[in-house]
Amino acid sequence: MPSSPPMVRPATPDDAAFAAPLIQATIGRIGWALTGTQSDESAARVIQAHWAQPGHRLSLERVRVLERAGEPLGLSVAYPGANAWALDEPWRARLQALGQPDDIESEGTPGELYLDTLAVVPAARGQGLGAHLLAHTAHWAAGLGLPRVGLLVEADNPAARLYARAGFRPVGTRQLAGGTYTHLVRPVSAPSE
Template sequence: MDIHTKIRKAQASDSQIVPEIMLQAMGDIIFRFIQKEDRKEAIHFLTQLFKQKGNLYSYENTFVAIDDNGHIAGSLTGYDGDRFVELRQPILNHIMEQYNNTMIPEAETAGDEFYIDSIAVAPIARGKGIGTELLHYAIAHAKQSGFKKVGLLVDLKNPNAQKLYERIGFKLGQKTPFVGGEYYHMYIQPD
């Protein structure tokens, strides 16, 4: 690894940086939520939700990787899959109130797992093992929290991400449609 990172729970004050990193992993989905391909508006959308408690994209559900210079180099958002419907509702309310969008996306998780919603690394920090480090941290967190399984979705159009997850030990599950795309549900059972 080229740089040393420290991973910690995100804080609401990380909202200056984390939503922009998150958007890299979630762009197409967020653009569908806000009904336009507007990067600035998408970051605004994620920032509002990141700063609030009790939703899928909250700082409460996010870990950040901090580099040697104290900069946020990556983020991973994950939560108890059994709480998905409860945590998704504030987002559905927000897209209805702010964007008059009544869409209700498919469930990303069936529950019974620690679900990794998004993982992304800042462009300047890519290729340095930060994504792998965040995944290992999330798996250890899930195990420590009593989860028997960690799951995530990987876009069929992103074979590099799939290879990374497989290298860590994730197994391919079912194909899953989500917000107009096709994904594999992948999972790992923490040792």
């Protein structure tokens, strides 16, 4: 019996326990820098605690969940790059309240839908689900009238091969949270009427 096709839907409050650890496992030290924590477990707890609060980069309103037969298998977090600074304000306020430096570097660039996070659970990798999420993100960008999708990737990230196959091309490098990242972009087509 063939498996049901994957579908992508907006995240809900009930997705917090699934999404927060998966997001943190993907963003690593950037999550530590945003949350003011020093471990993946602590950062995931903070992300989960802030999940339903609107107006920040990791809020459920920015997340799409990929599922098959009702089982969540992956997610994407994206937002217009022009909004990056404002979406980090709640994280800067958290860092200030903790007495930590609040110099978060914005990742998104104006003119793109910035793909902050793309993640598939380990047991479901290699099944084309990441490509499915990338296609959904391109459609999302086109629907917002944005001409491209952008993202940052470290050189040793195996997902770099997926991004290249999906048409992403390097346009520069960035230094964030102690790491060097390549900024990749992919043009998108206008939505069909």
